[in-house]
Amino acid sequence: MSKLVIVGTVAFDAIETPFGKTDKILGGAATYIGLSASQFDIDGAIVSVVGGDFPKNDIEMLEDKGMNLEGLEIVKQGKTFFWSGKYHNDMNSRDTLATELNVLETFNPVVPQTYKDAEVVMLGNLHPMVQMSVIDQMNNPKMVVLDTMDFWMDIALEDLKKVIAKVDVITINDEEARQLSGAYSLVNAAKIIMEMGPKYVVIKKGEHGALIFYKNEMFFAPALPLAEVFDPTGAGDTFAGGFTGYLAKTADYSFENMKRAIIYGSCLASFCVEKFGTERMQNLTKQEIDIRLHQFKSLTQYEIDLS
Amino acid sequence: MSKLVIVGTVAFDAIETPFGKTDKILGGAATYIGLSASQFDIDGAIVSVVGGDFPKNDIEMLEDKGMNLEGLEIVKQGKTFFWSGKYHNDMNSRDTLATELNVLETFNPVVPQTYKDAEVVMLGNLHPMVQMSVIDQMNNPKMVVLDTMDFWMDIALEDLKKVIAKVDVITINDEEARQLSGAYSLVNAAKIIMEMGPKYVVIKKGEHGALIFYKNEMFFAPALPLAEVFDPTGAGDTFAGGFTGYLAKTADYSFENMKRAIIYGSCLASFCVEKFGTERMQNLTKQEIDIRLHQFKSLTQYEIDLS
Numbered sequence: 360m361s362k363l364v365i366v367g368t369v370a371f372d373a374i375e376t377p378f379g380k381t382d383k384i385l386g387g388a389a390t391y392i393g394l395s396a397s398q399f400d401i402d403g404a405i406v407s408v409v410g411g412d413f414p415k416n417d418i419e420m421l422e423d424k425g426m427n428l429e430g431l432e433i434v435k436q437g438k439t440f441f442w443s444g445k446y447h448n449d450m451n452s453r454d455t456l457a458t459e460l461n462v463l464e465t466f467n468p469v470v471p472q473t474y475k476d477a478e479v480v481m482l483g484n485l486h487p488m489v490q491m492s493v494i495d496q497m498n499n500p501k502m503v504v505l506d507t508m509d510f511w512m513d514i515a516l517e518d519l520k521k522v523i524a525k526v527d528v529i530t531i532n533d534e535e536a537r538q539l540s541g542a543y544s545l546v547n548a549a550k551i552i553m554e555m556g557p558k559y560v561v562i563k564k565g566e567h568g569a570l571i572f573y574k575n576e577m578f579f580a581p582a583l584p585l586a587e588v589f590d591p592t593g594a595g596d597t598f599a600g601g602f603t604g605y606l607a608k609t610a611d612y613s614f615e616n617m618k619r620a621i622i623y624g625s626c627l628a629s630f631c632v633e634k635f636g637t638e639r640m641q642n643l644t645k646q647e648i649d650i651r652l653h654q655f656k657s658l659t660q661y662e663i664d665l666s
Numbered sequence: 667m668s669k670l671v672i673v674g675t676v677a678f679d680a681i682e683t684p685f686g687k688t689d690k691i692l693g694g695a696a697t698y699i700g701l702s703a704s705q706f707d708i709d710g711a712i713v714s715v716v717g718g719d720f721p722k723n724d725i726e727m728l729e730d731k732g733m734n735l736e737g738l739e740i741v742k743q744g745k746t747f748f749w750s751g752k753y754h755n756d757m758n759s760r761d762t763l764a765t766e767l768n769v770l771e772t773f774n775p776v777v778p779q780t781y782k783d784a785e786v787v788m789l790g791n792l793h794p795m796v797q798m799s800v801i802d803q804m805n806n807p808k809m810v811v812l813d814t815m816d817f818w819m820d821i822a823l824e825d826l827k828k829v830i831a832k833v834d835v836i837t838i839n840d841e842e843a844r845q846l847s848g849a850y851s852l853v854n855a856a857k858i859i860m861e862m863g864p865k866y867v868v869i870k871k872g873e874h875g876a877l878i879f880y881k882n883e884m885f886f887a888p889a890l891p892l893a894e895v896f897d898p899t900g901a902g903d904t905f906a907g908g909f910t911g912y913l914a915k916t917a918d919y920s921f922e923n924m925k926r927a928i929i930y931g932s933c934l935a936s937f938c939v940e941k942f943g944t945e946r947m948q949n950l951t952k953q954e955i956d957i958r959l960h961q962f963k964s965l966t967q968y969e970i971d972l973s
Binding site for chain 1: 755756850851852853854871874875877883884885886888891892893894895922925926929956959960963964965966967968969970972
């Protein structure tokens with residue numbers, strides 16, 4: 360087992376979907392990543408920042424899940440990052456209604472001394488320079504995974520490229536892969552992005568699954584077709600948490616194990632969307648995960664005699 | 667091995683994609699289905715109609731592939747069905763520029779006497795009543811597969827529902843499944859469509875793969891991510907030809923074998939899009955198919971120890 364360092368937002372979200380509407384609830388990339396990774400009983404730490412308005416019981420909940428929160432800065436006189444969004448009827452697109460950076464504006468991540476030797480680092484979506492500052496604090500990690508989004512490609516592309524050059528894995532969605540590479544075909548996009556630095560490129564296609572590219576190989580994990588998707592918020596982060604949590608648990612960085620890691624990521628993401636916010640992930644059991652892994656297996660596994 | 671009866675259009679297509687433009691070339695659902703199914707060296711017959719303008723060498727080519735063409739009516743004074751379309755830059759959508767029904771307007775399919783006992787019947791996209799007339803001519807087939815499209819849902823829904831009630835498998839794309847069922851989730855859509863008659867529902871998602879539903883089970887075959895998609899015309903029919911060709915070859919109608927059949931369908935469709943029209947399918951070799959089946963396997967197969 361390896362240690363896992365997670366950096367990202369810990370936030371309040373207000374979400375509206377065709378199924379309902381929430382007031383300010385617990386959200387943020389690092390929250391979803393942490394909740395997902397904690398399913399593997401690993402030694403993980405969250406590095407983030409919240410305001411004095413952040414509830415004590417949410418901090419306790421994350422600690423109960425086994426997350427070390429020494430690196431969670433609490434700015435007593437500040438307010439927690441807030442995001443509000445509304446999903447369209449197809450659940451595939453959303454409008455951002457509000458973004459209040461608050462304490463995130465001056466966030467300066469500090470990795471706890473005892474986690475600087477972590478082998479796996481998950482850089483959740485944040486300004487590329489904040490992500491870079493975490494890389495700089497680490498002692499020779501084995502596997503640095505970067506998540507990012509089109510927003511940073513639009514306003515901080517040069518900074519983003521510097522971080523991309525330093526990581527082992529990048530996870531982005533299909534449209535972002537096209538924007539970053541300038542190529543429409545995902546096969547070509549992945550090749551171009553690999554030339555920017557990462558050995559592995561993970562392209563998330565939402566309900567259409569995820570692809571991982573490595574040298575001339577590729578592997579595909581489907582998303583589980585679901586009768587109802589209740590709230591897609593955090594699915595990508597939950598995927599990343601499952602991916603890095605499994606890598607930290609197994610400490611095996613072979614491509615064969617990466618395949619299993621993205622299956623676990625897809626499996627955990629399929630739970631996340633079943634309820635609003637983090638609710639499903641907070642109450643998930645090992646038995647439920649096990650049953651769903653069987654469903655994933657029967658969804659894609661087959662026997663064909665090949666010569 | 668079982669016999670396979672294929673009904674559908676044999677046509678001229680004029681295609682424009684971002685990569686180029688063709689004059690009138692060989693096309694049509696039955697053509698693509700037949701070329702794909704013929705990869706399995708089965709005993710297959712095409713039931714269709716062409717005009718006096720249809721080239722002899724195209725007929726010979728299909729016969730050389732092993733297709734029986736007794737059921738291909740040639741209306742000497744008529745003109746062959748013509749379709750012309752232009753694909754958008756993303757290759758996922760297209761505009762129809764021209765549709766000239768010609769001999770198709772009075773098409774009355776006649777299944778050759780020696781193929782009325784075929785176990786597998788592939789009803790390519792045509793007016794539902796034409797498809798029904800083929801079912802009526804068959805002696806107790808084991809597996810009747812129906813392909814259709816939104817056009818018939820718009821103008822002949824009641825006729826379509828009558829045919830759907832009589833078939834074992836329906837293949838439609840995701841948007842059509844939503845239209846036919848009124849459900850957005852493909853899991854729910856498949857359930858509703860199964861209640862209309864078919865035991866198996868195959869939902870084609872183009873570059874995002876295909877799903878097959880049976881009772882409470884589902885199986886997913888990815889599309890092979892390709893560096894270049896040259897011309898998507900006929901990919902769905904090639905998929906259907908691979909699916910039914912494999913079923914006819916194996917004469918095994920278990921769900922386990924259906925899974926293999928949609929993998930073969932996806933595999934063959936991945937070739938179809940690599941060149942304009944039927945070119946790639948006409949020149950495909952067994953060795954190429956074998957190599958690609960290995961690629962499909964490594965794309966989705968993994969080992970996880972499950973309890």
